[in-house]
Amino acid sequence: MPLRPLPPNPDRFSMPVLETHDLTVRFGGHVAVDGVTASFEAGTLTAIVGPNGAGKTTYFNLISGQIRASAGRVVLNGRDLSGAGTAARARAGLGRAFQLTNLFPNLSVRENVRLAVQAHAGGGGSMLSLASGHRDWIAKADRILAEVHLEAAAGQPAAALSHGDKRKLEVAIMMALEPMVYMFDEPTAGMSVDEVPVVLDLIRRLKERRDKTILLVEHKMDVVRSLADRIVVLHQGRLVADGEPGAVIASPIVQEAYLGVAAPAAAATPAAPAGREGAR
Amino acid sequence: MISLLSGDRPRSAVLSVILLAILVVLAAAPFAFPGAQALNTAAKICVFVILVASYDLLIGYAGIVSFAHTMFYGIGGYGVGLALYGWGATWVSVFGGLALALGLGIVLALAIGLFSLRVRAIFFAMITLAVASAFAILASQLSGFTGGEDGRSFRVPPELRPAFKLFEEPVLGLDITGKVLTYYILFATALALFLLALRVVNSPFGSVLKAIRENDFRTEALGYRTVVFRTKVNCLAAAMAVVAGGLNALWLRYTGPDTTLSFAIMLDILLMVVIGGMGTLYGAVIGATLFIVAQNYLQKLMAVGAAATEGIPLVPHLIHPDRWLLWLGILFVASVYFFPTGIVGRFRKAGPH
Structure with a gap:
């Protein structure tokens, strides 16, 4: 007991x-x-x-x-x-930010968050629309990146971030899943x-x-x-x-x-x- | 133009020029090169662009290593070939055979995917190898149906035969025969399927594939069921390979184990993907073109070289046409060594983003 x-x-x-x-x-x-x-x-x-x-x-x-x-x-x-x-x-x-940073290292910071936004929107199945055409997803990803002060690094690959920034990105991904x-x-x-x-x-x-x-x-x-x-x-x-x-x-x-x-x-x-x- | 490319431009001036040149040459091939060998080479490039691009969807985008791609290629070849052989040389046979082959190919890809894409990558590769071997043995053993090792020669619908002429008069000095017509069917299908693949990898679905390749654990944690995505792309790539096989049968008017199912073709596909650049799709075009041109013309080039260097000791022996496989091998080793990210990766790194 x-x-x-x-x-x-x-x-x-x-x-x-x-x-x-x-x-x-x-x-x-x-x-x-x-x-x-x-x-x-x-x-x-x-x-x-x-x-x-x-x-x-x-x-x-x-x-x-x-x-x-x-x-x-x-x-x-x-x-x-x-x-x-x-x-x-x-x-x-159930949203989860991992202790050991767990990102998509070769994708851009923005794409890391955008994938989570897309997951939340349930839009992963579409094969014939353009991912870049869903501007609302990109805008939302950018908004969340701004909240964690990562907007300046949006274009960089996630692997290039400092340890602290990676942790922030981890949090941003969870926020995007709402x-x-x-x-x-x-x-x-x-x-x-x-x-x-x-x-x-x-x-x-x-x-x-x-x-x-x-x-x-x-x-x-x-x-x-x-x-x-x-x-x-x-x-x-x-x-x-x-x-x-x-x-x-x-x-x-x-x-x-x-x-x-x-x-x-x-x-x-x-x-x-x-x-x-x-x-x- | 940009929207046709799904916003995924070559991102390098040199690359754009090379790709445009390949497109123009392939589009004008029947007019530019009168010989049968040239047209055969161009047709083979068209078929392999489909085959290699679809394989790149698996290995380059989703990170799936499959050895069963030639099996799907073979299913397409046998589907169209045996239908034309058994049901007669009609369009019904062509489309009926292709439809049956597509059905069988997609069902097989689905089954392999659902059963084995949950397991680790190496096991999946082994399972595809086993299934593909079984299929190749089956095709050669069921000789009453498939023609065994000899394969089947068949007639194609009248409009695709060399004796058929679309117009009375030649166009730009060229008779538009059934053979030329067949070539343009291959070319148009290859172009359309390549653009489709380019669209798929730039779609939301494609972005999930890249995420799976990068970190499948994390992709799952975002809420994407990775096994569903992997199985879907496995089916899509299989369907494209089936179409490539069907077109190849239509072009050769023959189907057999050596032209579709052999493991040597699987290795060729792998090499073309790696040489062109994995995960770029444009690499499929460049890899397939370079590889097939080298396969077909290196021997001739070496004969010319050997003749030109006749007076010099040793050199003519080294570049004797009989040694062409050695040089092909050296070319590939060198290209993989110097361009580990493939030709496309190399140019992209050099050029501005």
């Missing part, structure tokens, strides 16, 4: 957009994600935190379909997507200090729209504090804490399991991971 010192935020009555029920994946004998049950409502930003190897990215992969779950369900707007492939989940509204659920996997990792605010502003603006569900894996606690409505803590594949940022960060379990501070409560924790942490 995952430990839950904090109840889920009680003052939300809205229907959850995304739910995972007992989501589990095993690789051989290793359980990377272990029975994670959580639900996410529209207009909220949930930060998913946890030490390296806690299963955060794997949890994302299970939701967006890159990895098939061994057990458990993924439900989007009441629709069970557990059997659906990656492409079907993307079309259903998903219901935005999954950011460490969007600011490896970015220079002056680039970080661009991405954070973007996430903040998305959040202000109140109709999108945002999931954010992030290591920087100051970012998490300033953006998150809620924090979910994963540790060794299990959900160990879930609640308001202030309370979660202050909770002994997080202090001990995530921040590595040996708390006095450690002895009282029955979970094996805590015991190992305490031994350090």
Whole structure:
């Protein structure tokens, strides 16, 4: 049983957009994600935190379909997507920006985004119209590029971008898909200090729209504090804490399991991971 | 003009001149070159432009390595050939045979695609190789139907026979015979299918193909079902190869394993794509032209060279016409070595974008 010192935020009555029920994946004998049950409502930003190897990215992969779950369900707007492939989940509204940058390296920056706009418009099947004739798609791609401050690089191949710009392009591609659920996997990792605010502003603006569900894996606690409505803590594949940022960060379990501070409560924790942490 | 090219210009002045020259020469071939060999070469170029362009759709745009392209070429050849052989030399046979071949080709491409385009590229290549080999064996074993290794010679509809004359009087000094008519059918079809392929690669569909080639994982994550796109382009390329095979049969008035199904042709197609430049389509035109002209005229050129250098020691032996395959080989190795992105890629890099 995952430990839950904090109840889920009680003052939300809205229907959850995304739910995972007992989501589990095993690789051989290793359980990377272990029975994670959580639900996410529209207009909220949930930060998913946890030490390296806690299963955060794997949890994302299970939701967006890159990895098939061994057990458990993924439900989007009441629709069970557990059997659906990656492409079907993307079309259903699950947007994903990858941690390890995942672009079309030899295509132009604009084309990278335009392909996502085209996917959202459902226009990939047309063989006899000209891609360059769909000016609305190109205009929309350019608008999104301007939002992430990449308009000047639109004509360059994606491979020529700096690391930080590649991360921004990754985010731009997800924006172009206009998903219901935005999954950011460490969007600011490896970015220079002056680039970080661009991405954070973007996430903040998305959040202000109140109709999108945002999931954010992030290591920087100051970012998490300033953006998150809620924090979910994963540790060794299990959900160990879930609640308001202030309370979660202050909770002994997080202090001990995530921040590595040996708390006095450690002895009282029955979970094996805590015991190992305490031994350090 | 630009809209015919789907906005995809050659993007290099030299390239434009070369392509225009090829177009003009092919268009005027029956008038410019009276000999049978010249016209045969021009016809073969037209057929191979279709074949190589369709193969480029697979390998150059979608990143699919298939060894079954000659099988589809053969299906077209046998479809038209056997229909003309069995049902008589009528247009009904031509179109009926082509339609049957197109049906069989597309169904086969669909089956191969759906069963094997999910797996890794190398497995797909192996599966196409196996299916193509099986088909080649089948064609030579079913000798009662296909004529076996000997193939089938047949008569074409009267309007396409050499004895037929479209006009009483010669036009610009040339009798418009059935053979000339056949050539223009080949030329017009090649031009139309090339422009169609150019349109497809510049369509939204084509942009997804390029995305798949670049990063299929990411393409899937955008919501495109890559296996559907791959299967569609596999069927399209197969259909074009079927048409190329049908035209070739119409031109040769013969169909057999050596002219369509042999693995040597598959290698030729691969070389033409690589020499011309993968993923450019214009490379298909240049690769096919260069390769076929070299195949047909290198020997003659070397005979001239050997005769001219008769007094010099060693040189005449080196360029003796019997060694033409060696020189062809050296030419190809050199072209791949010096132009790894193909001739089109080379000129594009040199020229302004």
